Every structure is written in C-alpha cells, then in structure tokens.
Amino acid sequence: VQGPRPGGLAFPRGLLATDTPAAARSLLGAGLVRIDGSCVRIGRIVEVEAYVGTGDLASHARVGRTDRNAVMFGPPGHAYVYLVYGMYCCLNVVTEIEGRPAALLIRAVQPLEGVAEMRHARLEAELSRTANAAPERAAATRKRVAALPADRLASGPGLVCAAFSIGRSDNLVDLCDPAAPLHLAPRPEAASISPSIDVGTGPRIGIGYAPEPWLSMPWRFWIAGNVAVSGARRIAAPTGSHGR
C-alpha cells in the first residue's frame, strides 16, 4: 500500500457492489487509511467477515431496517460503525447494491505506516477503560502496549478501531473517497495475492446466538498465514469447527 491521499487512488466501489463473499476476497489485501492532520496511518486488511442480507440471522440487518443499521441498506462503500458490548467499536464496509443490506466486518489489519501513532491510540483507548484502576495497573498497561509487536496492534475488530481512532463519528463515511479522513486504498499490484490459494475461510466469530446454517457459514475470510490475523486463527480450519 502506498501513496497517501488527495491524489491517492480510490478503492473501486464496483468491487463492493457485488455478492459479499466475493467482495470479501477483493477487500483482503486492500489498504485502510486514516489521515489525521499531517499524521497518516495505513494498514493492510487481512481478515474480514461477511454479513449478508436480512435472511442472515447473524447480521444486524436480520431485524429489518432500524436507525442503527440503516447504512447497511444504502449504497456500497460506506462505513457502518457500531458499538459492541458497550465498549468496543467495530468497522464495517457496506457491500452489495443499494436496498440489499450487507457489509464486511474488518476483523484485523496489519500496520504498515504510522505504527507509533497506532500504538499511541491503542494505549489511550486502554487507559481510558481503566481510568479508575490503581496507578500500578496503568503502568503495567503502558509497559504491555509498548512491548506489543506491530502486527498485534490491530489484530481484532475492536483493536482495529482503537489503533485507527475509529469512532461512531466515522459512521456513514464514504470509504471509497480518497479525500476522506478514513478510506480504503486499492490492493497494490506488487502485493497481489491469489484468492483461490491464499485465502482461508471458516465460520464467523462471536455469533453464538445465530441458528444453523448461519452459525457455520464459512463467511470469515483471512490471508492464510498472515501474522496479523486475530487470535490463533491464522491457519485454515475445516468448515464447521468454531474459532473458540
């Protein structure tokens, strides 16, 4: 990934305006870019999950259109950011044509540029969560975050938002607009991957409330072997086995 912003290349919206599992394979390897004044953070998307239509009983859209999930019903390429478990934000990229609610949850990103800023943002997020804890606890948090390998800074959906300072104010942003403060960058030719060989697939994480067949649909996609994939899920698991 290269070439910051105004002037940077737009991620082709057409790659998202299609069936979501196919869009997932297009999004793997693409860049996630955060521009904050003169500071630029760039990462490579290495793990995503597909949520497809109102029929998908794991999707927020299963209940029909609400104020919260309305952006999923809109045109592709926009950001759907929501709060989960009362404390973590998750970033989704809306897919498929307008009127058909679908999105890709960004589960993990491999930091490429602005690593120090990502680490700082992670630290701020964690300190704010333990604001009332003992001082030695905060010191331990500082030490731990300082020691984190760069590849672990955004290796989870909540961590992606922490490292890139993504909040609910980023909801609705057009991620295909290279001038936006948060946007996608096309996968560089040089870093192209072979989707049929290098993409791992398996069931989605954390959707225990969903019945079959949705629980086991192999709609989590990742770049096989990539060190930044969340948890210990880097190696392809047989469909039907659950991530944790």
Place this chain on the structure above:
DNA sequence: TCAAGGATCCGCT
C-alpha cells in the same frame, strides 16, 4: 421508561 443482551478484549487463574 425500563430491562435485556450484545459481530470484544484484558487479566488473572
């Protein structure tokens, strides 16, 4: 107006 529950992560056992 209220109660229930959730697309998570950390820290300690």
Place this chain on the structure above:
DNA sequence: GCGGATCCTTGAA
C-alpha cells in the same frame, strides 16, 4: 479457560 468491564440499541410496557 473464564469472569468482568461497560453502555448503546432494541422491543416491550
């Protein structure tokens, strides 16, 4: 491997 933190969204009263 499990419990806790923490608060928004939803649906029902």
